[in-house]
Amino acid sequence: MEVLHVITPLFVSLIVGGTFVGIVFGAIPGMTATMAVAVCLPLTYSLGLENGLALLLGLYVGGISGGLVPAILLGIPGTPSSITTCFDGYPMCQRGDGEKALRIGIISSLVGGLISLAVLYFFAPTLADFAIQFSYVEKFLIILFALTVMAALSSDMLIGIFSGFLGLLVSLIGTYGIESGGNGEIRLIPPGLEYWLESGFALLPVLIGLFGLAAILEEAEIGVPESQSARNVRLGAGTGFSLSVFRGQIGNLIRSSGIGTFVGILPGVGGSAASILSYTATKALSSHPETFGKGEPAGVIASESGNNGLTGGALVPLMSLGIPGDSTTALLIGAFTLQGIQVGPLFIGQNPVTWDAIIVAMLIANLAMFAMMYFAIRYIARVVSVPKPILFPIILMMCVIGAYTINYGIMFDVWSLLIFGLFGWLAQKLRLEIAPFIIGFILGPSAEIYFVKSLESFGDLTIFFTKSWIAVVLWILIAASVAGSVLLARKTRRAREGR
Secondary structure, three states, X not given: OOHHHHOOHHHHHHHHHHHHHHHHHHHOOOOOHHHXXXXXXXXXXXXXXXXXXXXXXXXXXXXXXXXXXXXXXXXXXXXXXXXXXXXXXXXXXXXXXXXXXXXXXXXXXHHHHHHHHHHHHHHHHHHHHHHOOOOHHXXXXXXXXXXXXXXXXXXXXXXXXXXXXXXXXXXXXXXXXXXXXXXXXXXXXXXXXXXXXXXXXXXXXXXXXXXXXXXXXHHHHHOOXXXXXXXXXXXXXXXXXXXXXXXXXXXXXXXXXXXXXXXXXXXXXXXXXXXXHHHHHHHHHOOOHHXXXXXXHHHHHHHHHHXXXXXXXHHHHHHHHOOOOOHHHHHHHHHHHHOOOOOOOOHHHHOHHHHHHHHHHHHXXXXXXXXXXXXXXXXXXXXXXXXXHHHHHHHHHHHHHHHHHOOOOOXXXXXXXXXXXXXXXXXXXXXXXXXXHXXXXXXXXXXXXXXHHXXXXXXXXXXXXXXXXXXXXXXXXXXHHHHHHHHHHHHHHHHHHXX
């Protein structure tokens, strides 16, 4: 097999090293998996595609899994996907069962990751083969559907829609190229900035700014309350752990992993939704729901298997359609961009070795995550005490160096890093949604090309409704997505008003 030539000692070392660094990032509150991938993304340029993906996938898996450490020990989610782990993991820690809760979460993370990997391996090629049949019309409608799904599952539908289309608008800044159906004119550029923005904002500095610098600014502003410091960590005198805790929880593991994988397939939804839906479903189906939130192991199992189910699921739309499943997989597009490769329906068929390398890397990353966290959990738990005044300047320096060198030393990319870092920080205060914004930014150029090419090929707008049965199905899905979000918003509003 050709993939065996890819699996070198360097390949495996990058996976294991990336997984370890990802765990560290995830275990420090505010240092998410997305931030880990954003900071290390420039390093992949010199590594080549397979080795670069090995590093980033290790960071991805490790970062998602590492979030359970502060969630259980401090009651602070290390990553957004670990929010519900706090609900039962932290009460377990408070009563002296911290190490038991950690081990339960680690095993659940492994199961969720492996189930989602199986779905990725068997489902993505099938979806890609089907997507090859899509014309420009169906490709445009797929992107439109992705944007509506993000809006539907945002905290506020209108804000989600606005954020997504704002990202799409920003992506159109620059030259209206001939390949997009244009005539080379400059558009959406303020006077005096034509020289710098002729090609628009570069993708990678934007990503690093939104997910690296913005996170540093937000954490520096918030800080960590004294009551939630590392001094309050209680692992417990003994492990008190036995695999018997999973007796009767197999259905919970499979269901929660499946929910997380499905949520990952939906573009731009994110790990927090995966863990919340898994946790809510488990609590609703439990015969003793009153125990949830008070240290119930089933809650930890549901949350961690759900959020790790996201890892493989989010790669399904990325590999088969070229649409990132979450903010972290959006960053993976940067790795492909650095190597001059475009992901989409043809990627798996044209790059079988890289596809196999991705599957192997995900498998090794999940196994490495389990081995490192399960057998060295007492040592890994100490990373929650790393002083942020030491850590943040190092991360900031890496962000600046990465942005500057990514396009061979263009200073405007550093300014782009600053601009979008400040934008990401302000967006949190303005309640804008970053995930829809960045995915709109990534998909905007493709949406423009597909829209213009559709009109050039078929002549009028009615073709978007009558081209094929696939187009009709996509419009039904778009309508269902918008209608569902409206009903959900009304239900939420009524609940808040106490009706």
